[in-house]
Structures are given as C-alpha cells and as structure tokens.
Amino acid sequence: MRQQPEWHSRMGQAQMEFLARECLESMERQHRREQRDLDARREIQNLIDRLLESENAKLKAQRRADDLEERRSQVSDRKLRDRDAISELEALKTEF
Known part of the structure; x- marks a missing residue:
C-alpha cells in the first residue's frame, strides 16, 4: 500500500x-x-532606408540635371538674342 502513494508521488x-x-x-x-x-522588421527597415536614400539621390540628380538644362537654355537664348542684335546692327550699318 505504501508503494502506491509513493508511485503516485513519483508520477506526479x-x-x-x-x-x-x-x-x-x-x-x-x-x-x-x-x-x-524583430530581425525581419529590422531588415525591412534597412531596405526602406536604402530605398529612400536611393530615391533622394535620384531626385537630387534630377534637380541638378534640370538646373543644368535651364542654364544651357538661358545661355542658348542669350546667344540667340546676341546674334539677333548683331544682325540688326549690321543691317542698320548697311542702311546708313
């Protein structure tokens, strides 16, 4: 009989x-x-950060290209006006 409670105790x-x-x-x-x-969230955040950096760099490059094109256009317009002015002066010279 003692073995049974001991057995129950061991089983418990x-x-x-x-x-x-x-x-x-x-x-x-x-x-x-x-x-x-947590590791996956960190990796996703790193990818988002890299994507944003890339997009910012792309936008900056586009702005620089647009600025350069604007300057070229201004120079070209100035040259055309100068040529027109020279042509007008030449025409006026020949008239007088």
Whole structure:
C-alpha cells in the first residue's frame, strides 16, 4: 500500500517535470519567433532606408540635371538674342 502513494508521488513529480519542460520549450519557441520577427522588421527597415536614400539621390540628380538644362537654355537664348542684335546692327550699318 505504501508503494502506491509513493508511485503516485513519483508520477506526479514526473508529470510536473514534463509540464515544466513543455512550458520552457514553448517559451523558447516563442522567444525565437519574436526574435525572427524583430530581425525581419529590422531588415525591412534597412531596405526602406536604402530605398529612400536611393530615391533622394535620384531626385537630387534630377534637380541638378534640370538646373543644368535651364542654364544651357538661358545661355542658348542669350546667344540667340546676341546674334539677333548683331544682325540688326549690321543691317542698320548697311542702311546708313
């Protein structure tokens, strides 16, 4: 008869140890999942940051190209006006 309560006690202890191990393993799995999620979020943020940097660089380059084109256009317009003015002066010279 004494063996039966002792056996029940050992079974209860084994069951408690099993449940404790299961709980610990579950907590470890949850921690690994959370760590993977955190790593994934960091990677996504890094990719977003790189994309934004790339887009900003592209916009700056486009602005510089637009500025350069504007300056070229202004120089070209100035040259055309100068040529027209010279042509007018030449025409006036020949008239007088």
